[in-house]
Amino acid sequence: MEIIVCVKHVPETAEVELKIDKTGRDIEKSGLVFDINEWDDYAVEEAIRIKEKLGGNVTVITVGSEDADSTLRKCLAKGADKAIRITDKRINTSDPYIIAKILSKTIKEIPFDLILTGAQSSDDGYAFIGPALAELLDIPHVTLAKKIEFKDRSVIVNRELEGGLEEVVEVELPALITIQTGINEPRYVSIMGIRKAMKKEIKTVSIDDLGLSETEVGIEGSWIHVSEVYIPSIERRAEFIRGTPEEVASKIIEIIKSRGVI
């Protein structure tokens, strides 16, 4: 089974106080720690498990600057066989439609049976690239996979619906599947493991190599443009309880007692 996984290098923001940058169109990224997008981490794990079971190769692909190499190295350390990074200075001003086109042009040159992507990214969360890429490659897709099994030349996929419901669908290979978090338990890689993976080559490709014209990338080719980002104004701001942990705990107890909860 030849598997391609598309990954994204993103800032970790879950427990960080974010600030807006000078352009007003993005967050201030200096000082943030970057890592593989959480959904993609599950996708890479799933690909490696399939390879371990059925044989074949896993190729990871990203579109990004040199910084993204650390994410590719992590994937290589986990067990991916090859890594490709597509790069261009206009990538920062390109929307997900362009990224999908760039990926499709790259993947057209590579033989594959299965493409996996994360169901969405933790930064802008469009949930667009997977099915858009499938359409550009003229292959079927299934999104939000929670379980994948193979049957001849088909894949049986459990998709996550709302409220804990799932549906089972069958799709013919070659196909693209987007992975939902929780499908597996991504393996941990040690720093040593990542160091060892330094020996594996990361192939870099420039957009010019892909035959995309000047008007197809950057602002000109994009469907959507961020005009402004902002920290939301508060609708029902909590009343903050301040003091030492001791004082805070006492106040919490007062509040829940006064409400008759305990």
Next chain:
Amino acid sequence: MELLVLAEHRRGEIREVTFEMLTKGREIAQKTNSRLNTIILGKNIRDKAEVLARYADRVLMIDDERFEFFNSDLYQQVLSNIIREVKPILTMIGHTSYGVDLAPSLAVSLNIPLITDCLDLDIQDGQLTAVRQMYGGKIYARLNVRKSESYIATIRQGVITASEGNLKGEIIELPPPDIVEPVKKKFIEYVLPKIGEVDITSADILVAIGRGIKDQANIPLAEELAKTLGGVLACSRPIVDKGWLPPDRQVGSSGKTVKPKLYLALGISGAFQHVIGMKNSQLIIAVNKDPNAPIFNVAHYGVVEDLFKIVPILTEKIKELKKKTS
């Protein structure tokens, strides 16, 4: 001008996001002097079309057993043709498990600009603008979509308040469409959620943990607090994804909706998908290190502090209190 809303339904029910989109659609239709259309595909759906007729000027209905279950391949074929014929300036689709499976490939195949997961949108002088969230809801963004004669947008569920319908729309039954074979994807069955040992929806007190709990080894700390309070332990999605708690403990759009007397959120940032499942709790107290965590937008009381500093003391103090009163 024409507007089009894709009606979403599953297992006999029209899903609420449909009415939310039709409410937004009606607002845009009035402002832009457009006609609001909705389309429903399914089997034996006349009754649903009649409900939809109260919310739209025109209901397009395809009643055909091939559409008994959602299939994005089939929906894409049909919607492509409908969009080409009706030429709506805007097509709205729910940003749901169905919508995310359908909208991107539909937009690419038609070469119509798509913007996904919109909280709000507007059309002015033929230009579509939208509001979205980024970074798990910590940041909002205003976006412009490249000027086009037609747009597609997916709309986040549970954001727009659906209003009652009082229209008398026309129902137009369309003939069974031609489907290009082979269809490479097929629906097999639904899998219902497993019934767990704990029903978090019936608990009066929920202590809910999120990413901030950091490690599985720390869960007993929160569990003890829950027990001491006479409550039950619940959680946000990452905890279930990591396999630390079973899925029946998950609160949010992919888990359960809860309304306890007390919801104590520990280390939960408050992404929309979580908040939608707990915002109607009677009393919400949140502990989080990030003062801008969106959970503080729904919490009644907030503590900006490391949960590990608060939880042990809180547990001890409640134990003392219970000793005194018993």
